[in-house]
Amino acid sequence: MDRRTVLKGLAGAGGLALSGLSAPAIAQGASARTLRFVPQANLANFDPIWGTQYVVRNAAALVWDTLYGVDSSLQPQRQMVESEEVTDDGTTWTFKLRPGLKFHDGEPVLSKDVVASLNRWAARDPMGLMLKANQQELTAVDDRTFKWVLKQPFPKMLYALGKNNSPCAFIMPERIAQADPFKQIGDYVGSGPMKFAKGEWVPGAKAVFEKFADYVPRQEKSSWLAGGKQMLIDRVEWIVMPDPATAAAALQNGEIDWWENPIADLVPVLKKNKNISVDIGDPLGNVGSFRMNFLYPPFNDVRARRAVLMAMSQEDYMRALVGDDNSLWKPLPGFFTPDTPLYTEAGGEVLKGKRDLDAAKKLLAESGYSGQPVTCLVAQDQPITKAFGDVTADLLKKLGMNVDFVATDWGTVGSRRAQKTPPGQGGWNMFHTWHAGSDCINPAPYTAIRANGDKAWFGWPNSPGTEKEVTSWFEAKNLDEEKAAVARLNKVALEDVVYAPTGFFLSYTAWRKNVSGITKGPLPFFWGVSKSA
């Protein structure tokens, strides 16, 4: 064989490959029954108990149903459950499942599936862990009835089973739910309104959900995770787009139908397009924060923490993040989500009004701060923490602090913030983050507000007063008692500066005008959404 033969052969093979593989294009009629959605992040795994990222929860809500679901008034409503009874002493709960519930593999949903699912969930969820510690037994009575016997009353039982905070109490078949909660499942059979098309899943690029024909929705109107989850589309395609400019262009071009989280910079462009609707996505928004390390100077002294609080301007933080759009932020003189039943400003005076830099400097000096470096972790790959970090660095410098600004990525912050070593030896003094507003509506899912020292979230705040009021809230028997407990909690947590709230901010969602039924909520709800050609 000579070189000319080889060259001819290669050319021929290339032509053959191109001509032989063509196939008909997809029928166009299917497009109106398919919703193309760009989620906030990549769906990198699909086990909502093992991986608790919001994007996993959002996708899981399509595939797995819950016993109860929180509605838009933040109240748990029956979902898979038909009825429940609780004994007068509040310790024995008996639940009955709705008839006709089926998993995607055709098997009926039975009590044994629920028991296994709740056991797996309870090993990972903060409220589940409380229930587990309080549990005498959790058993299946018959195919549709199960019983949860507790040592002490747990008034927040229905909320725990229906809350939308991750991990949600999703119900899986027993064979799947028996998996170790710290190991990932590989079988994605649920009983929710959509089936997961595992064969079409390209992690980092695409996830597909198909309508489950045997799903029996409730008759009530849908409201967030509660009510009738009526699917008006046959197929939902989640298309991951890491570049916001590309997602904006694709939405304008009609290549996608709904973009969950457009960045604020691109919203003006989208608003100008007559084919696109833009609105606030999640009315519960987010609470910005930075946390100070209680273990080491200078923030082991409450006066240093208070000095920072006295000097900080939430407006500076919020403007750095959302610019001039005033509809996207609110000051937050406290820790709880605005416009929710437990919202309070009790004790929030320290965050209101003109900032008193001189008084803050004086208080800082009283704390004994003498110029040691303050290690401030700032993830540069997250626009939120990047903006917060820049403002904080400026704030600390104005206070006369010696800032060791560690510009890094979110993955590194995630691991370094867990270090309890001194700041100069791999530890830290402060880091920035934010919390979904749905996690800050009450103390149950609010890990960041807990202040039980070594067992608390990063920064390890120690505030017995805060912990006392968290307990008071769990024991509250009505809304008035809950409000009183949370007001006290807010006050003491601000006095001890469990963390520094940088403000409350919202974000937009955007969709093509031929899509209707999109509702505001803490996660994208696909039931009730329809699309015209």
Place this chain on the structure above:
Amino acid sequence: MLSYILRRIASTLPVMAIVALFVFSLLYIAPGDPAVVIAGDQASPEDVERIRQSLGLDRPFLIQFGSWVWRILHGDLGTSIFTNLPVSTMIGQRLGPTLSLMMVTLLLTIVVAVPLGVLAAWKAGSLIDRAIMAFAVFGFSLPVFVVGYVLAYVFALEFEWLPVQGYTPLAQGFWPWLQNLILPAIALGCVYIALIARITRATMLEVLQQDYIRTARAKGLGQGGILFVHALKNAAVPIVTVIGIGIALLIGGAVVTESVFAIPGLGRLTIDAILRRDYPVIQGIVLLFSFVYVLVNLMIDVTYTLVDPRIRY
């Protein structure tokens, strides 16, 4: 020739082993923890530790490295920490889009850059030559993502001729496949076209000064025959070398291009894996890229024998 190819393939093994050790060590000492990402923001340190244990990340370096090498020797690239899918499956899912992008870019580059370079050499010193070289400087200086955004804005948003993003497999038709690749290939190819055009021009200029070219002209051969049959063939070796080296540029550029045009290729998989600290996927991809690079160099060496019969191994 066959023994030469076999020797070269065998020589890739120590290279791959060094790459493997280097990549594994680098990832081991790099900051970041996949267990933290998996557990989510609300997880307790105990939960993170349990996940770390279940993934085997708490084991000593040598044990982790040994077990990884053992799997590699058995043809198993491991399982993604995040997706629970085999790394080979994930790479397989992403290989098609990246290969398609690279192939179309390479084709576009050769079709555009070589004639431009030949033309510039033929018209050396003229306005055409200066225009081509100005274009080359321009193409070389523009970042891929800037070209990508401009192309998407003009040809997708304004004229609506081509899609903004995505990838359609070749199995769904040639045109759907190609239309998703045209803009990314132009964006990615700009730097490459500029590079090859300059090299072609420089090499051709040298060849065009040779005696045999003067002889060909004296014999009355046409300009096309002189340029493309006599001169270009003799200038081909350095051009082929640069095309080969440029494949490394393509791999690097594909990371950005795939993000800008939302193409689900290996570049995006690499970025996602790095940001999440998905060690098995990073290791698998780096090994693959190094293997491809070694293989491309081998192919270049073999191609020399096709373009220049005097070269023998």
